[in-house]
Amino acid sequence: MFPKVFILSVLLSVCFLNLFDCAVPVITEFLSVPTTVKARENNSVLLPCYLNTGSSGGIINIKEDGAFATTIKWYKNKDLLVDSSDPDLHLPDGHMLWSNGSLEIFRVQPEDTGEYVCEIIRPKPWSTVKQTHAIEVMHPPSVSPFPPTGFLQVKLGEEVRISCTPSGVPYPIVSWNFQNEELKLIDHREMLKFTASDRYLAGVYECSAVNGVGEAATAQIELNIIYPPELMTSRSWIHTAPTHRAQLECKVSADPQAMVTWLKGEVPVPLDSRVVSLVDGDKYTLLIRNVQKSDFGIYTCRAINELGQGEITIQLSGVPNPGVFKKTDDNALAGKNSYKLIWEVDSYTPIIEYNLWFRLYRPKTGLSKPDWTKLTIPTEHNSGPVYSKAYTIKGLKEGTIYEALLVSRNRYGWSKPSPILRFGTLGADVSNDLATPVQIHTQDDSNIIPLDLTASSSCIHSGSVLITLLISVITCNNIIFVG
Template identity: 65%
Template sequence: MRFCVVFVSVISSCVCNEIGDFISPPTTVKATENNTVLLPCYLNTISNDEAYAVSIRWYKDDNLIADSSNETLTLPDRHFLWKNGSLEILSVQPEETGEYVCEIERSEPWGPVRQTHAIEVLHSPSVEPFPSNGFLQVKLGEEVRISCKAEGVPYPMITWTSKGEELKLIDHREILKFTASDRQMAGIYECTAANGVGEPAKASIELNVIYPPEMVTSRSWIHTAPGHRVQIDCRVSADPQATVTWLKGEIPVHLDSRVVTIVEGDKHALLIKNVQRSDFGIYTCRATNELGQGELAIQLSGVPNSGVFKHTEDKNQDAKNHYTLIWEVDSYTPIIEYSLWFRTYKGRLTHPPNWTKLTIPTEHSSGPVYSKSYTIKGLKERTVYEALLVSRNRYGWSKPSPILRFATAGAELNEDMISTVQVNVQENVFAYSSSSSSNYITIMYILIFLIKLFV
């Protein structure tokens, strides 16, 4: 193995040192592990003056380690004191890093003089994570505090990464503090310490964020009919794992051979194999763990699905005073009638024009998809209109369709109009009556919907 000797070179100067001056200047020696370091300690003295220097002492971090006048003091391992006062340290190790003071005791009339050197033993970095086991669990919303304590000479710089991406921090901090405001903050956090000596050191901490149940469903309103098979789904995410129960109203659903539950990963389903009219209603998917409870309401109904207007521009290119609408409605039970509402479009006014309401009978057709075409006559030229549709079967009226905006010949729909053609309608705006004679109640619900939509 090769070793290097690191020493302080003496630079000559045209200015002569006075008697009693140190020949070499104070210095900080940077050396890698296993190198040899030589720290000088000698004065510019009078020739042949043997009595000038009485003794030489060396201190490391204020602790005496060498004394030329004390033969009983043992030098530390790998330390040697030269006759000229220099201190040599073989194969330096990290523990040799520190401040070294050379003190020369002189004969009368001179007093002692001191000179300070320093050694920095360069060594590759290391990191110690906190928590030391590399795992931290917090509740959603709690403060997260993780850290990596670094060591090395020079002192390492710390960088942090999470999910493969470097965290953009304002400094190279050892400690990360933040609030676990989102469960997606969970994952592996890795710190890297680098100081240019050897390979960087890395440590990782796994953060687990526990949280109360979070629930979603693809459909909060499901159309069905007696005799059909239907499945109600909800997806539950929770840590710790949640217990899921199904309720109808506030009563737990009675499970038997006709009504069963299915669990596939985070998907929980209630399967009704043969729907009965008594199955209609609002079902609650309830999930509970030690941190809280979540609920999701899903309505099972026999009333029709919302109608959907179809594209008819090719049929209305020259329509000046009329416009043909085509729509489709999904219903397992025959449609009895439609209610078509239309009016001129005046933008988002506080008090828009009143609706014109048309009752349109259905035609005999087999379901579950019912199609209908209707031409509105007596319209104004170069005018933009909007329309919506509700449908009725034996179980009641549907929710309103998304609003359709259309124009007679000479008028155009601008981007603002087109961008709002499909209006998102809140679920369960209407209450559903099991009687076909509930027209008055249905009209009241439609009015409530329209007030919410335009006010």
């Protein structure tokens, strides 16, 4: 009988010389293999630990049958759990050591997660052997918010740091919502860090932790951003007249709440039964009953809190509201060499006269704009507060686009300019995003208006327009177009 060591050497030589195709058996001390067990809570886990003590399936083993275990020990995270040779060392509750050396844990809990080492002591000359296993007890996620109170207050412009620290096995993935809308982040970060550059970043931030075990865990953090007063008004210019009633309104946003004062110039407005200050939520109103001429002027709504102040001005005036050109069917207004303009002006006191300005329209080409032509147009006797007027400009070029604006005067002065009206005579090419008519705000850089709109009538005209006049009477005081 050949020794087993000799037989193994022969087999290895044959394989090395490539005389036969063969697989060299792997000789191990254990029949069990290292295992990492992922288990849900309350499941049972069996960690195997038994020796390879003999032949199995024709595989030659160099061990002798005497390589049996004399003592079996189990460690958890290097702490001794059980020693089969020590009857006084009792296993923790829910643990059992089987006769083959395996360790079973019943109803595992998160605290059972860890590294488990099986140590087998054998009789001489056999050495002590060890095998390592691991248990991961999977459990649903949880999150701990920061700040722990779930509330954070910062000043406008300060840095914001909020976070959610998750726990659970497997380690959870964190995502964020703001005001019930998902935040599109480039990664699943646990901390949000940003600058409170806008007060509208305040609100409820919610983190959600998911690990595929049980339900998602969530936590909310409310962010409050305090800021100095911000003011706005829907009307910065208000038309009125003596004996009428006027309301000046400003909306104030501030945190902490601001103290609001109305001033005329730099003097606080004296309040009485005729002039009353009203508050409705964040809307502050200065109500003036039975307006007097002395009430005309510029008012300031000023708000102050501990972080600063803000203010907005509102003008109360008796001059007319800016005129508005009426938008109607252009085919009914445009002639071959004429165009009929229709406008309305709101004024509590009678309109005395209108100044109508017009010129050729020239798109942005880098060239200077044509000069304006001014017409002084008398008003008609009608009762306000809405004054209407129609006027036909004649002597215009066929198929040409013009632009016009209007100012009006009553006893208190001239109105602000109307929006610019763009119009065309018959045959005009209204392509390239031109609409007929269309009103353009007079502050548009491409439509610079004359500096002295309210000057007395004079011989201001564009020669290219006057050459084509059908009928005109020119005086040094006015230009009269037949219409």
